[in-house]
Amino acid sequence: MLKVIGVPFIVYAAEPEDADLLVNIRVQSMRESLEALGRFDPDRARERFLNNFVCEDTFKLVSGQQILGFYLLRDRKDYIWLDHLYVHPSAQGGGIGAAVISRIKAHAFSKRKPIRLGALKQSKANAFYQRHGFQHTHSAEFDNYYELPLESMPQGAPTFILKRAEPKDIEQLADLRHEAMKDEWAANNLTDYALARRHFFEDFKSEATLKIVQNEELLGFTAVHEYQDYIHLDMIYLHPTTQGQGIGGQIVTNIKEQATQLNKPIRLGALRISNSNKFYLAQGFNFTHNVDFNNYYEFTPEPAFQLQSASQEDFEELQHIRYTAMKESAEANGLFHHDEAREIFLSEYAPEKTRKIQKSGKTVGFYVVLNHLDHLYLDMFYLLPEAQGLGIGSKVLQQIKDQADEQNKPIRLDALRISRANDFYQGYGFRVTHSEGSINYYEYAPKCSLEVSEA
Numbered sequence: 001m002l003k004v005i006g007v008p009f010i011v012y013a014a015e016p017e018d019a020d021l022l023v024n025i026r027v028q029s030m031r032e033s034l035e036a037l038g039r040f041d042p043d044r045a046r047e048r049f050l051n052n053f054v055c056e057d058t059f060k061l062v063s064g065q066q067i068l069g070f071y072l073l074r075d076r077k078d079y080i081w082l083d084h085l086y087v088h089p090s091a092q093g094g095g096i097g098a099a100v101i102s103r104i105k106a107h108a109f110s111k112r113k114p115i116r117l118g119a120l121k122q123s124k125a126n127a128f129y130q131r132h133g134f135q136h137t138h139s140a141e142f143d144n145y146y147e148l149p150l151e152s153m154p155q156g157a158p159t160f161i162l163k164r165a166e167p168k169d170i171e172q173l174a175d176l177r178h179e180a181m182k183d184e185w186a187a188n189n190l191t192d193y194a195l196a197r198r199h200f201f202e203d204f205k206s207e208a209t210l211k212i213v214q215n216e217e218l219l220g221f222t223a224v225h226e227y228q229d230y231i232h233l234d235m236i237y238l239h240p241t242t243q244g245q246g247i248g249g250q251i252v253t254n255i256k257e258q259a260t261q262l263n264k265p266i267r268l269g270a271l272r273i274s275n276s277n278k279f280y281l282a283q284g285f286n287f288t289h290n291v292d293f294n295n296y297y298e299f300t301p302e303p304a305f306q307l308q309s310a311s312q313e314d315f316e317e318l319q320h321i322r323y324t325a326m327k328e329s330a331e332a333n334g335l336f337h338h339d340e341a342r343e344i345f346l347s348e349y350a351p352e353k354t355r356k357i358q359k360s361g362k363t364v365g366f367y368v369v370l371n372h373l374d375h376l377y378l379d380m381f382y383l384l385p386e387a388q389g390l391g392i393g394s395k396v397l398q399q400i401k402d403q404a405d406e407q408n409k410p411i412r413l414d415a416l417r418i419s420r421a422n423d424f425y426q427g428y429g430f431r432v433t434h435s436e437g438s439i440n441y442y443e444y445a446p447k448c449s450l451e452v453s454e455a
Contacts, residue, residue: 412441
């Protein structure tokens, strides 16, 4: 039986376009340890990773739309080499690393091989791996090396990953769909299986389809389409031998998290006579209507935050948020002077252009967008530390990007060079245009202008 770990992420096979985002996570995660050794060189760290990046060995940890971290496993002749395991600093401390180690142990146990790895000498990773049973074997100049012997691993079955489908997979996916659906098709008097197969071939889009695999064995697949105002869960099929083990629930939970982060409902259809109806109702979907042989459902996410216009009376509260949010980065850049920063903010504060971000009735952040003739300028964007890592920032930024796309204007902004904000903006399609002193400058090109230039 498959073991489904109850943690808020799903593991995806990495793809070539993930490389830049993953290397940014690596640099941020390694920074503290490398600085302690006097060896922090972000350009060198990026180059080394990108030169050795292999999609087939790399697995990303995804919650909704967000990549929380990744790991890289190399299957050697007589052992498994854990080459990388990084969780973004904003997502650390929530049990993600421990859950990943449990997955890797299960994978190694199924291969009947020990796990080996290396960790920087002055890294917190040493204590982490020791807590999880890894034994120190030897040390080099900068690294400690560890092994987890096979006999020290608890017995467990490997868990599934999601992997992008390819056009060549269509026959195998059609066969699995038939096995998963044939009894329900018959119960609904839909027995023209050749027609059903033909429709699948006509509708199949590999780029929107994810295979559910375990050790390269196909367990099922799912297809999700994102539209402007909703997400369509087009299909999710599991082979009959893998149904009832929690896999579908974990995948749907992740799609619901995606919907929450994007603030979009999920819509889907299910045959009238089908166990899927009970499943989706149990997952929080509401029945909306039926047509012919199908029932239709919708899941509406709870709003993660609310936006409100600021007033002059909000200045002190927003000044405190700005101070708290930027203190670490400003100090890292040698720029922080509280009284001076307060005076600058007071001189620039324009409540009519400021939007407060509220969660559960409390103001947790704010932003300012200046709408110029030829571009939008994201002048300020701050979130309290307690509100970071919850997807709020990504949702707000997506709304601003939607505004830019609608007006066909680029978004421009700046960020301190030593700041997590750089990874955040780069992860959402902003590119560095230039740097001056301690500031990086970014621009996001709206989709309409991209489409015109590509045409």
